[in-house]
Amino acid sequence: MAYEARTFVLPEMDGLSKTSVDQHLALYAGYVKNFNAMSALLPEYAKDSEKHAHALSELIRRRSFEFDGMRLHEYYFEQLEGGASPLTPEGPLAKQFEKEYHKVEYFLEYFRSIGNMRGPGWAMLYWDAHAQQFLAGFSGEQHQGHFVTLPIVLALDVWEHAFLLDYGATGKGKYIDAFFKNLNWSVIEKRFNALSSWKPQ
Numbered sequence: 001m002a003y004e005a006r007t008f009v010l011p012e013m014d015g016l017s018k019t020s021v022d023q024h025l026a027l028y029a030g031y032v033k034n035f036n037a038m039s040a041l042l043p044e045y046a047k048d049s050e051k052h053a054h055a056l057s058e059l060i061r062r063r064s065f066e067f068d069g070m071r072l073h074e075y076y077f078e079q080l081e082g083g084a085s086p087l088t089p090e091g092p093l094a095k096q097f098e099k100e101y102h103k104v105e106y107f108l109e110y111f112r113s114i115g116n117m118r119g120p121g122w123a124m125l126y127w128d129a130h131a132q133q134f135l136a137g138f139s140g141e142q143h144q145g146h147f148v149t150l151p152i153v154l155a156l157d158v159w160e161h162a163f164l165l166d167y168g169a170t171g172k173g174k175y176i177d178a179f180f181k182n183l184n185w186s187v188i189e190k191r192f193n194a195l196s197s198w199k200p201q
């Protein structure tokens with residue numbers, strides 16, 4: 001079954017221009033299109049896997065790049081839908097941040113520093129249900145360095161295409177600030193509530 005690019009209802013945002021966001025959404029749609037195109041080729045190649053061994057291998061490996069590009073952008077854009085909304089101070093997510101990082105601000109500082117790492121990629125917060133704790137990390141491009149078994153709570157795109165237009169090549173820090181200014185924390189809280197209610201056997 002082919003995937004379809006999702007439509008996001010995004011408000012006017014402070015520090016993330018419509019032009020930049022529209023271009024970003026077009027890139028997202030490209031991932032969906034490429035993933036579908038690769039998937040459609042696979043059955044053909046698989047018919048004679050010996051003859052197509054190299055093409056098949058390359059396609060399978062590259063397909064995760066396209067899929068992760070697709071899905072991570074869906075996580076990213078849905079976090080901006082509905083407009084900026086603060087973290088609920090006494091909510092379960094804020095409490096978990098305080099438990100692990102002492103203060104929410106300390107988590108944000110840590111997460112910002114991950115986002116500011118050099119190279120294109122994603123700063124990500126995952127939930128490890130086995131240990132009942134967060135793991136924060138950086139995925140190079142979008143398919144390397146994941147905690148592959150863990151679900152994502154927060155996804156911050158730090159590829160240059162996310163900030164170049166609004167902030168220039170050295171403006172990643174300002175872009176990260178703008179992202180958090182426009183973040184709808186209720187989306188992150190919903191994800192966390194759904195994930196933290198499940199405990200492994």
Ligand SMILES: [Fe+2]
Pocket residue numbers: 024027073157159161162
């Ligand atoms: Fe992106």
